[in-house]
Amino acid sequence: MPSHSVLCLLLAITIQEAIADPTDFVHPDYVLQHVHDASTNSAKASITLNAQSATKKGPYSIVNHNGVTAPSGDKHDYLSWAPYHWPDCNWCSTGRTHLVHSGDGGNGTDSNDPAPDEDLGPGEDSGDDDEYDDASYMQARSLHDEQLLELASRHNRLIRLRRRSLDSQNESPSGSSVFPTSTTGVPSAAESVLDLVPQVPQAPLGSLPSLPTSDLMTGSLPTATSHSTGQHFAGSSTAPQAAVKTNQPSKSACTPSPTKSLAPSATWTTCPYVARDGQVNPDVRTLAGAAAIDKTSDGFLSNVLASVFSGNHQYVKAAINILNAFFLDPETKMNPNVNFGQVVRGPGDSIGTFTGPLDMRGLVKVVNAILILKRSNTSEWTSDLDQNMQNWMAQYLHWLQNSAIGKKASSRPNNHGTFYYLAVSALSIALNKPQDATNALDEFFKNAFQEQIAKSGEQPFESIRTRPLHYRCFNLEGLIALAKIGDYLGKDYWDTKTKYGATIKTAVDFTMKVKPGNENVEELTPHVAAVAAAYGSSPAYDNFLTEQNAERHPFWFYDQPSALSHAPTSKSKASKRSMVSWRRDDDDGITGTVSPECPLIFQSHKQVEIDDGIFVTCEQILPFYSIDPPVD
The missing domain is CATH 1.50.10.100 (Chondroitin AC/alginate lyase)
Structure with a gap:
C-alpha cells in the first residue's frame, strides 16, 4: 500500500474513533x-x-x-462505582480542605438539574479512553462544571434515590408503599463534582478512619440498610406526587464538616448518594476496573x-x-x-448492584x-x-448464575437481562457446554425478548430512559451478539419475532428513522452493518454506512455476510438453516401480532427497576408499544 494511502487511512481511523467497538x-x-x-x-x-x-x-x-x-x-476484588449516583451532603465549605472552590455555601440544594451527561458510565464505556490522567481529568472536569452551571437553570431535576441492601433491590409488590419520606437536600451537580476531586493520599474505601458524627446531618442520612430516601421514575423530570418535596436551604443552612481536613474518600461513606439518570459522576473513572x-x-x-x-x-x-x-x-x-x-457509595453496607x-x-x-x-x-x-x-x-x-446480584440481572426486562444471557451463552461455549449455551439463548428469546421490541421497532424499556437513542443502541448491541452466537451454534435467531411481530432488524430500522436529537447517531453504525450482513443490504443501509465511513472500523470485518452461516442472507438458508420461532401459549394457532399489553413482569410488581434506583410502571411503558414507526 502506498505511503500516502497508509497516512490517509491512519488519519481516517483517528477521526472515526468516536464510534465505539x-x-x-x-x-x-x-x-x-x-x-x-x-x-x-x-x-x-x-x-x-x-x-x-x-x-x-x-x-x-x-x-x-x-x-x-x-x-x-x-x-483483587473487582470494584466500580454506580455511574449515575451523586453525593448529597450539604456540608459547609469553610474550613475543609477537600472543597476546591471558595464560598460558604457548601453543597447547597438546587431544584434545577443539568442536562444528561453524554459521557458513558463504566458499565457502558467503550474502553477507548487513554489511561486515567490527573491533568486531563481536571481539565475535563473543569469544562464539565462550566456546562453544568450554564445548564442548571434550564433543566428540571431528575433524581433517582436508590435502596441500599440486596433485599431492597427487589421490586415492591403491587400495593406496597414505595415512597419513604425524606428531608434530605440535594447538592447542585457542579458542587458535587467539585467535592469529589480525588486527592492523594486517599484512604481505602474499606478502611476509612472513624469520623465524629455529632456535626453530621444525621437527620438526612438513611439507615445502614438503605442509601435511598425515596424513589423516582424513568422518563420523568420531577418526583412522583407521593414523594416528599425537597427543601431549599439557604447558603447559611449548611452543616459544618466533621473535620477541617476531611479527605475526599470520607464522602464515599458518610454522604448518602442519589441517582440522576444519564448523568455520569466523573469520579467513577478514577477506578481501574471498568476500563481495565x-x-x-x-x-x-x-x-x-x-x-x-x-x-x-x-x-x-x-x-x-x-x-x-x-x-x-x-x-x-x-x-x-x-x-x-x-457500588452505590454512602453509609451502610457497600454491596454491588x-x-x-x-x-x-x-x-x-x-x-x-x-x-x-x-x-x-x-x-x-x-x-x-x-x-x-x-x-x-x-x-x-x-x-x-447463583448470586443474588446475577439472579436479579437475569430477571431484568431491558438491556441488563440481555447482557446477562449473552454472558451465560458465551461462557458456556468457552466451557465446552454448547447445549447450555443454546438453552440460555432459547430461554432469552422465548421470554424477555418477546416484550423488548414493539411492532413499530421501538424498544420501550430503553426509549423511556433519558438518553433513548443510546439505550436503544446498547440493547441492540447485546441482541446482535446473541444472534451471532446462535449463528455459531447453528441456530437462526435473526428471524425470531417478538410477540408483536418484530425482529432485530425491525428495531434497527426504527432506530435509523428516529431523530437523534443531541445524541450521537454514530452509536447505531455497527448495528446497521450487522443487519445489512444478516438480512441483506438496502440503499438506506448503504447510504448510512457510507456516511459513517463504516468500512474503516473493526466491526466491518466482523459484519460481513460470509461471517454468518444461519442468517437470512446465508447460502444455506434454504436447506439447512435451523430457524427458531416462538409464539404465545394462548394463541391457539392464531398467527399475527397481539394488541399492546403490560409486559408480564408487571403482573407481580407495580413498578420495575430497570437500572439501580430507576423504576418504570406499566402506565409509563405501555404507550411505547402503540406508537407508529417514523415516516421515511
Missing part, C-alpha cells in the same frame, strides 16, 4: 478463511493498530494504585486477530500477556466475581479470542493456560 462475536472459521478479503482491508488495519496500541499501553488490571480497594479489603476489562478484552481480541492477519506470533505473545495480567497473575489478577460492581455484571460484558470478546486461538492451533496457547482460564470462567459463571 461494540460487544461482538465472530465465527473463528470465518476469521481463518477470510484473512485476505480486500473488502475488509481498512477494518483489518484498524484492528492491527488497536492491537499495537494495547500492547504499548497494557497490560491492564483492576487493581487500583491509589489505595482504593473493595469493601472486602482484597485488592474493556481494554483487556479489546486488546486481547485485537492482538489475536492481528496474529492471524499477519502470521506474526509476536501478536499472540502480546495477547497472552494481556490475558495473563488481568485474569491469572497473582499480583494483578481479578477474582471471578463482581460482588462490588457498580445488579447493574455490576454489565461491566464484564467484555468477557464475550475474551471467549471469542480464545476460540480463535484454539482453532488456529497456535503453540502459544498451552494446555495449562487453557485449564487456568477454564477454571476462572467456570467460577465466574457459577457466581453469575
